[in-house]
Amino acid sequence: MEGLISLKSSPRTSLSSFPSFNQPPNSFARRFSMDLPLRRSSFPAIRAQQPGTISPKEEDEEDALKVKEWEVGMFQNEVAASQGIRIRRRPPTSPPLHYVGPFEFRLQNDGNTPRNILEEIVWHKDTEVSQMKERKPLATLKKFIENAPLTRDFVGALKAAHSRTGLPGLIAEVKKASPSRGILREDFDPVEIARAYEKGGAACLSVLTDEKFFKGSFENLEAIRNAGVQCPLLCKEFVIDAWQIYYARIKGADAILLIAAVLPDLDIRYMVKICKMLGLAALVEVHDEREMDRVLGIDGIELIGINNRNLETFEVDISNKKKLLEGEHGQLIRQKDIIVVGESGLFTPDHVGYVQEAGVKAVLVGESIVKQSDPGKGITGLFGKDISL
Numbered sequence: 001m002e003g004l005i006s007l008k009s010s011p012r013t014s015l016s017s018f019p020s021f022n023q024p025p026n027s028f029a030r031r032f033s034m035d036l037p038l039r040r041s042s043f044p045a046i047r048a049q050q051p052g053t054i055s056p057k058e059e060d061e062e063d064a065l066k067v068k069e070w071e072v073g074m075f076q077n078e079v080a081a082s083q084g085i086r087i088r089r090r091p092p093t094s095p096p097l098h099y100v101g102p103f104e105f106r107l108q109n110d111g112n113t114p115r116n117i118l119e120e121i122v123w124h125k126d127t128e129v130s131q132m133k134e135r136k137p138l139a140t141l142k143k144f145i146e147n148a149p150l151t152r153d154f155v156g157a158l159k160a161a162h163s164r165t166g167l168p169g170l171i172a173e174v175k176k177a178s179p180s181r182g183i184l185r186e187d188f189d190p191v192e193i194a195r196a197y198e199k200g201g202a203a204c205l206s207v208l209t210d211e212k213f214f215k216g217s218f219e220n221l222e223a224i225r226n227a228g229v230q231c232p233l234l235c236k237e238f239v240i241d242a243w244q245i246y247y248a249r250i251k252g253a254d255a256i257l258l259i260a261a262v263l264p265d266l267d268i269r270y271m272v273k274i275c276k277m278l279g280l281a282a283l284v285e286v287h288d289e290r291e292m293d294r295v296l297g298i299d300g301i302e303l304i305g306i307n308n309r310n311l312e313t314f315e316v317d318i319s320n321k322k323k324l325l326e327g328e329h330g331q332l333i334r335q336k337d338i339i340v341v342g343e344s345g346l347f348t349p350d351h352v353g354y355v356q357e358a359g360v361k362a363v364l365v366g367e368s369i370v371k372q373s374d375p376g377k378g379i380t381g382l383f384g385k386d387i388s389l
């Protein structure tokens with residue numbers, strides 16, 4: 001159905017700034033599979049932290065098959081859909097314009113309008129990242145990374161917290177707002193909140209960097225890192241392009257989120273390799289069994305987040321974890337020594353107990369602790385005891 005929306009015309013962006021639409025999608029994989037050894041050797045400091053973790057030869061055959069799929073003419077959305085990914089990438093052009101007298105309308109239809117909030121976020125991110133890449137090309141980022149300080153051990157911090165307390169290691173989220181809840185905290189001082197979380201016993205912190213939908217920023221991430229906070233930091237972004245991983249690294253991240261509902265398998269596989277190369281941990285997030293299957297088929301994954309929030313409808317169901325950790329999935333996770341992170345909608349010690357029982361070794365929590373006047377004390381409330389000791 002066509003509809004008329006906004007009178008404003010958005011600035012035209014050239015097609016060349018949408019690589020995913022005017023390049024064969026396999027170019028991402030090819031570019032990175034060819035680049036990996038070079039990049040690795042150009043960051044000796046980082047390599048020292050994560051030795052011998054990348055082997056571009058691994059799974060070559062399977063990759064070749066996937067690349068073949070692209071070559072026979074499948075486009076990005078089609079390949080994504082074949083993997084059960086419902087989130088489409090932004091179409092290359094804005095809705096067409098229609099003129100009525102002096103007014104300018106955009107003609108909306110299903111193909112050029114996001115179907116849900118996650119798709120809207122991803123489409124907006126596409127424009128945002130294109131613009132940021134023009135201002136700060138990858139080559140410039142790489143120069144900064146050569147002199148960047150080493151990253152902190154995100155996975156190690158979670159494991160240490162779990163063995164110290166016997167409870168899931170906490171990734172405490174610095175979150176000002178969200179599309180589902182609006183503003184969570186008016187007096188939002190990211191550094192103060194990060195310090196309170198650290199004091200309250202958080203193992204790691206998650207910092208939202210999306211501005212439009214979560215009122216976060218990369219400045220917040222950088223400020224927390226520069227304020228002397230010791231906890232490893234997760235950059236909570238909607239990654240659609242490897243450029244964002246480099247950018248996060250420069251801004252002080254130790255880990256980054258990759259969302260399986262958004263990224264096809266091949267992208268996840270190469271992004272995980274890029275993370276390793278840059279010394280970052282990758283938290284790969286899933287919502288359902290299909291995504292869990294896909295992610296468990298990718299080598300080198302150390303952290304899987306199970307999000308209880310359906311990012312298309314906002315519904316939260318904490319029993320989601322239990323379902324995804326039963327049977328073969330659970331077995332594979334244990335075999336591969338993967339840490340499972342329970343994400344979203346955790347408010348009480350009972351919730352934490354329930355997800356721990358299901359098999360998670362870490363939890364990612366925002367709303368319930370960030371809203372407390374003292375977010376550190378919020379942690380004590382969440383676990384039912386002081387975990388800082």
Ligand SMILES: O=C(O)c1ccccc1NCC(=O)[C@H](O)[C@H](O)COP(=O)(O)O
Binds near residue numbers: 368
């Ligand atoms: O939080 C949202 O409303 C949201 C909407 C769309 C995409 C992602 C969203 N949240 C990201 C998260 O994963 C949460 O911030 C994180 O798990 C913490 O959740 P909570 O403890 O419920 O704040």
